[in-house]
Amino acid sequence: MICSSTDTHAQIIEAAALAGKHIFCEKPIALDLPSIDRALDAVERAGVKLQIGFNRRFDANYRRVRQAVERGEIGRPHLLHLISCDPKPPPIEYIRVSGGLFLDMTIHDFDMARFLVGSEVEEVFVLAGVLVDSAIGTVGDVDTAVITVQFTNGVIGTIENSRQAIYGYDQRVELLGSAGAIRTENNYSNTAILSNGHGVQRDLPLHFFVERYSESFLAEMAAFVDSVLHDTPLAVTGHDGRVPVVLALAARKSLAEHRPVRLSEIEQ
């Protein structure tokens, strides 16, 4: 189980693979492709299993959306909209070494986009800004972004990120298809609705990822253990860990050059 800081992931993966251990590693594998590729090569040569910690794939809401796509409940997907906002920015020291918004935060959404639509991404375009905290800009990062995503199967998507949704973690998705649409809501600690002289209200949604995704963290681990014990296919492979990094690098380039960037430009 590799839950250390990102800059040590690839190296530990290699060491663990050499030692013949099956590996669960937190996302992202690394912030650069050469490190990732070395790690994935080591895994392949050793013939061990490597599952990447994209826990949201195990969340009941996202699973239900994926299921709707697989069952054809919404027909052929057309438009994806992912909303993913944190309750507040992490400390500036963290942001400085995080690899930036796309590698640190959007990377989960890039994985989710691929997972839900069931297709690879061809091109991204980014519009972003420093709207939440100017200090984030001073370390060269952005805190608010819309990432437009063109999938190879024709689906068009947008990912909406903010480092600060003051009401708490905002984790939702909408997917419109030829035969219908499916959308999810935030999760709450209770269902109570209070009406008084001022309005109709409920408590805030679950505050952050620890509360919101507690069940999916357990489920991803159970799935990993199950794959190892019964030698069954992994739910999130090393390849699934690599692609979102390519997407994040493309997003970074799109932001820098203010133009749509194809993933093939990153792979070269």
Place this chain on the structure above:
Amino acid sequence: MICSSTDTHAQIIEAAALAGKHIFCEKPIALDLPSIDRALDAVERAGVKLQIGFNRRFDANYRRVRQAVERGEIGRPHLLHLISCDPKPPPIEYIRVSGGLFLDMTIHDFDMARFLVGSEVEEVFVLAGVLVDSAIGTVGDVDTAVITVQFTNGVIGTIENSRQAIYGYDQRVELLGSAGAIRTENNYSNTAILSNGHGVQRDLPLHFFVERYSESFLAEMAAFVDSVLHDTPLAVTGHDGRVPVVLALAARKSLAEHRPVRLSEIEQ
């Protein structure tokens, strides 16, 4: 931990108390008051702790309603409406020995009514029928009921029970007060909403008590262990286990005699 069939609870409580053990016992303590009172006496003489398994008090939704009352968020309570329906009736053999709808099913709602309003009940009136399955009537029970409840503090309440809500477990409450109202919704396995050419829909609510109350079962046990370890007051006492039985007996009498019945009539 006494999780055996109801007719053995009181006797095991007495034995455990004699052995100086702290006791967690499933509801109801017994189906008759003399057995309950003997058991509670044994507990008191032994100076051990006894917590009754009214797990719903530990559910996040009901806790939030209780909190609203305690904090004065809805002012002084006026009207309580409890909805409590099972997805389908238990086997007839179970119903035959269950003590009837009020002692088997409504007993949870009687506890919840006292817990939420924070007052004792003075009188009940029952309207009930056999609407779900005529076999239930042949063993002398009802499957559908409205129990009207008069609290000593003036609050008026209704409890709505059915052995069959075909869409799954229905567990909700509404409480109207002088300064507002609070209500809860059913719990679901996911938040996804699917819109197609026929309608806007979501999956069924959590099916039955095992799914719906899984967290509250853990929480009640944690609370019991905590009370024992730190010798703190119990969240659900032996008295809390006794009163709902009185209420159920009053409900049974109200149904039989088709008139409002005061709890004092049962205590005599």
Place this chain on the structure above:
Amino acid sequence: MICSSTDTHAQIIEAAALAGKHIFCEKPIALDLPSIDRALDAVERAGVKLQIGFNRRFDANYRRVRQAVERGEIGRPHLLHLISCDPKPPPIEYIRVSGGLFLDMTIHDFDMARFLVGSEVEEVFVLAGVLVDSAIGTVGDVDTAVITVQFTNGVIGTIENSRQAIYGYDQRVELLGSAGAIRTENNYSNTAILSNGHGVQRDLPLHFFVERYSESFLAEMAAFVDSVLHDTPLAVTGHDGRVPVVLALAARKSLAEHRPVRLSEIEQ
């Protein structure tokens, strides 16, 4: 169109019938049965049409519930729960001459109960109190009530009334049946949901009957005009205007004598 004070309705109906006019009259026809029966006799002798102003039958929400019953979408109805609360009590002078809660306010709910379930009521039981404003008690009325209703077809119902839901008009219904359940929500002036650091909230529901039922007032009038123009059956007949008065008188008797009262006791 008779929209004068209640004590003049019956007399104007008789005069209008004598004049050969088709009549639309606000509810209730009168507060006593002899006056109602004289008015209905006059209408029958004159062969004119008489529609009573139970506008809620034309409301989209209640119509949809009725439709669900008619189409069998919920199977055979078992349990009805009607919630009907005003935002604040009328002036004491009004209450004094209103005929009391049951004839003034619950009368709409009695009509709705018959309309939705499609069956007559056999018996009522009332639990009520003065919880909102003690001044209402001094003029001999109650401001908070639960009316338990036994229908001839076996359905059990409850009507929940309060003179004060501080958040605004509360007009909802739930109907549980053998194959499903249907429930309605309050209506709002907009669908906006605001999330901030304190909670997730929306504006108050439509404040009172003028806003809430504006469309149904238009629709009932259009239906009346249509019935007159095309000589088609009325949507709400004189008989539909009479029965809720019988129910209200039974409710009053139940409250006074603290026992279930059969409608046949009132008809004698």
Place this chain on the structure above:
Amino acid sequence: MICSSTDTHAQIIEAAALAGKHIFCEKPIALDLPSIDRALDAVERAGVKLQIGFNRRFDANYRRVRQAVERGEIGRPHLLHLISCDPKPPPIEYIRVSGGLFLDMTIHDFDMARFLVGSEVEEVFVLAGVLVDSAIGTVGDVDTAVITVQFTNGVIGTIENSRQAIYGYDQRVELLGSAGAIRTENNYSNTAILSNGHGVQRDLPLHFFVERYSESFLAEMAAFVDSVLHDTPLAVTGHDGRVPVVLALAARKSLAEHRPVRLSEIEQ
């Protein structure tokens, strides 16, 4: 009141202005800027009033979002997401002369974006495709699009358009700000929720603009009449009618050239 086909709007505006008439004109004023500018010049010279038919500004949901911005209820706006989908595509003959998706359909959303955020747009980027009906592609149009919008005040927005949301008109907005977020839902003909053995469902949303925006059509007309009668400022000016056309032309250019396009490029 100019409700003729789009290609006649500008010419009739000029004629009406010359005749000294106050003018209400449906959107868009014209599909090209020179025609619009000639019409607006004529209006200005004649000193008459010209209101453009952006009726959605008068819709209760959008008004509430605008109000939240004005009152500071969500702080400083950061991210706008507009969803605007039709239930089904218009006939191909209509699409052929419509000016294309951006001038025909998105134009409402461009107006709404400016109205809600209270800022002008600087640049747009379009990702679009023919996913609904290939016939739409054969006449040179698209049926599915995401338009990314950069506002001058820093706000980032996306507009999501589809010619076909099979469940009916989908008209929603979300606006995230520094102190909160506000979002609206679709409007429905009733609030009834039906639960049966298959799921929990409600009827489809209001089907199309006639049902969905009926009240706003009345309100925009009332506002126009009011402005004329009392010589007060118009709610939607000729300038408000011109800018969305500029936006639509920029969107068209962005789609053709697959790059972000600044509005200043269109104005040259």
